[in-house]
Amino acid sequence: MSPTPSAPTGAPVPASEANESIRRFVRARRGVAWSAQDMAEYAVLLEIWTLAVRSEVVEAA
Template sequence: MPHTAPVAQPTASSAAEANEAIRALVDARAGEDWSSVESAAYEVLLIEWAAATRGLGSDIIEAA
C-alpha cells in the first residue's frame, strides 16, 4: 500500500486569521474601488477562510 503524507488540517486559528485579514482589507478599502490585485487578494482570503472553516486541506487552495 503506498504511503501518502497526511493532509494538514486547518485550525480554528487559521480561520480566525483569514477572517481578520478579510476584515482589514475590506475596512481599508471601504467606499473605494478595488484594484484587480486587491480583488484577487480578497478571493484568496475567502478561499483560505472557507477551507479553514470546513476543515479541508490545502488542495482547495491549489485548485484556486
C-alpha cells in the same frame, strides 16, 4: 505587508484569524474602488477562510 494569514506548516489557519484578515482587508479599502489585484487578493483570502472553516467542521465531526 499582505493581510493574508500564513500557514507555514501547511495546516489551515484558524477561521477566526482568516476572518479577521478579510475584515482588515475590506476596512483598508473602504470607500475606494477595488482594483483587479484587490479582487484577486480578496478571492485568495476567501479561499483561505473556506479551507479554515471546512477544517474546523471536519475536526468537530
